[in-house]
Amino acid sequence: MPDHPNDESGLGSLSEKKNANPPATGLGSLAQAARGKTLGTARGILIFVGVLTAVVNLAGFFMAEKSAQEAIDMEIKGLPRGNVPPEILAEAKATYIKIIYLISGATVGLGVVFIILGIFIYQIPVVATVLGLVLYLGGNLVFGFLDPATFVKGVIIKILIVVGLVKAVQSAIAYQKEMKSQTPVEGS
Amino acid sequence: MEPGYPNSFEGLPPGPSENPTGGEPQGVAGPSPCQRCGLPSDPALPCPHCLLPPRIPFSGLTLLAREENHYQIFKWIIAGYVLQLVPAMVLGWFMVKEKNPDPDHWQFPILILEIWDFLLVLGIWGIVGRVILKKPSKGVRWTVWLVSPLLLAAVLVLNIAYHMALREFVELPEEIKQNWTLLWIALAAVQPALVEELFFRYLALGAFSRIMGIHAAVWISSVLFSLAHIYSPLSMPYLFLAGLMLGYLRVGSGGLLLPMVAHFLHNLFVIWYEAGPQWMN
Numbered sequence: 001m002p003d004h005p006n007d008e009s010g011l012g013s014l015s016e017k018k019n020a021n022p023p024a025t026g027l028g029s030l031a032q033a034a035r036g037k038t039l040g041t042a043r044g045i046l047i048f049v050g051v052l053t054a055v056v057n058l059a060g061f062f063m064a065e066k067s068a069q070e071a072i073d074m075e076i077k078g079l080p081r082g083n084v085p086p087e088i089l090a091e092a093k094a095t096y097i098k099i100i101y102l103i104s105g106a107t108v109g110l111g112v113v114f115i116i117l118g119i120f121i122y123q124i125p126v127v128a129t130v131l132g133l134v135l136y137l138g139g140n141l142v143f144g145f146l147d148p149a150t151f152v153k154g155v156i157i158k159i160l161i162v163v164g165l166v167k168a169v170q171s172a173i174a175y176q177k178e179m180k181s182q183t184p185v186e187g188s
Numbered sequence: 189m190e191p192g193y194p195n196s197f198e199g200l201p202p203g204p205s206e207n208p209t210g211g212e213p214q215g216v217a218g219p220s221p222c223q224r225c226g227l228p229s230d231p232a233l234p235c236p237h238c239l240l241p242p243r244i245p246f247s248g249l250t251l252l253a254r255e256e257n258h259y260q261i262f263k264w265i266i267a268g269y270v271l272q273l274v275p276a277m278v279l280g281w282f283m284v285k286e287k288n289p290d291p292d293h294w295q296f297p298i299l300i301l302e303i304w305d306f307l308l309v310l311g312i313w314g315i316v317g318r319v320i321l322k323k324p325s326k327g328v329r330w331t332v333w334l335v336s337p338l339l340l341a342a343v344l345v346l347n348i349a350y351h352m353a354l355r356e357f358v359e360l361p362e363e364i365k366q367n368w369t370l371l372w373i374a375l376a377a378v379q380p381a382l383v384e385e386l387f388f389r390y391l392a393l394g395a396f397s398r399i400m401g402i403h404a405a406v407w408i409s410s411v412l413f414s415l416a417h418i419y420s421p422l423s424m425p426y427l428f429l430a431g432l433m434l435g436y437l438r439v440g441s442g443g444l445l446l447p448m449v450a451h452f453l454h455n456l457f458v459i460w461y462e463a464g465p466q467w468m469n
Contacts, residue, residue, distance in 0.1 A: 141273045
């Protein structure tokens with residue numbers, strides 16, 4: 001398997017490296033630098049996705065009233081004029097606004113989480129990349145269910161982001177292993 | 189990561205690509221950390237320390253867990269997750285498009301979807317293999333079993349309170365009353381208890397715990413669990429907490445039985461709560 005975590009550098013198994021306690025020089029440090037570069041790309045992806053998510057949903061938060069009105073108009077389109085009592089319409093609009101506030105607020109929070117994961121990617125590489133990927137995939141599927149149009153919108157960019165994050169997980173696992181192997185064992 | 193934990197990276201066997209003969213991976217023959225106790229043992233023999241049975245390949249497949257191939261395991265978990273959710277999402281589109289609120293109308297497609305989930309999870313389990321967590325001491329396991337009814341009760345109270353508050357805040361209409369047949373109960377209580385626990389608490393939690401700390405693994409598997417309930421996005425914060433409880437029950441009890449029972453009882457209680465007087469019939 002070409003992407004086995006142990007054969008990335010072709011320098012033998014990790015256990016051998018750990019036992020030998022090698023210095024981070026030569027090919028080992030080069031491989032680690034390459035992984036660091038991939039993590040840097042992942043950091044860029046996470047921060048980009050986070051900022052975009054937060055900004056778009058913050059705008060959605062402030063445009064809740066307009067969006068609710070549009071949704072109501074869509075619902076009553078085709079019905080004869082004056083068929084729906086205004087108080088029912090007002091109640092439905094208020095409910096829509098609250099739901100938009102809830103979803104937009106939660107999604108702004110999600111954007112902030114992406115940014116935080118991007119910032120701390122070198123401290124917690126595996127957790128940051130795995131959580132970033134899980135949240136990105138899950139978020140897209142949930143919003144895809146709520147509105148099918150959002151699922152296909154920018155699908156190529158979304159696939160590229162997912163591929164980038166999956167690759168970042170691979171690098172993060174190897175990066176973390178290498179970091180651990182560099183850490184001297186306590187009491188030795 | 190806890191020292192000596194099976195997810196530690198110490199003593200990893202070399203990958204199969206490093207075997208020049210191209211036969212049985214080299215790492216399988218030599219001692220490697222036991223999946224349960226973390227101490228060195230021969231994978232072909234029972235562990236001399238904790239007596240874990242030998243890790244024999246399933247139906248001739250090369251099990252990824254046996255090779256300690258963390259990235260490949262992770263990829264399979266993510267692929268399985270997406271393959272579970274995409275059909276659910278597509279079914280949801282049809283449900284919304286047809287605007288037929290009668291749940292019985294959708295019983296057959298939901299049944300097919302749940303059978304698909306079941307087979308998919310079994311398939312992934314077959315590929316990945318055993319992802320065992322370190323068993324806690326007997327005292328801890330007993331305590332977790334004894335405390336679990338209280339935890340479950342607390343989570344159920346939280347469930348009711350959360351959804352009452354949500355209903356109050358967004359003034360949602362009352363849910364459509366469902367005709368709770370035995371098949372529906374099986375679909376809503378038995379299948380999730382088996383399939384979701386096998387996927388989220390065994391495969392995902394076990395796989396994540398090999399590449400990160402156990403707490404991070406529990407939290408991330410709970411995020412996966414809550415996001416998997418795409419039909420109820422407003423319930424996701426609660427589902428995350430329920431996932432945390434089930435995850436810690438899995439870790440604390442050292443097995444899958446307790447979270448499965450807790451999940452089943454949780455869903456059964458929700459059905460009872462929603463069905464009301466119909467339950468008696």
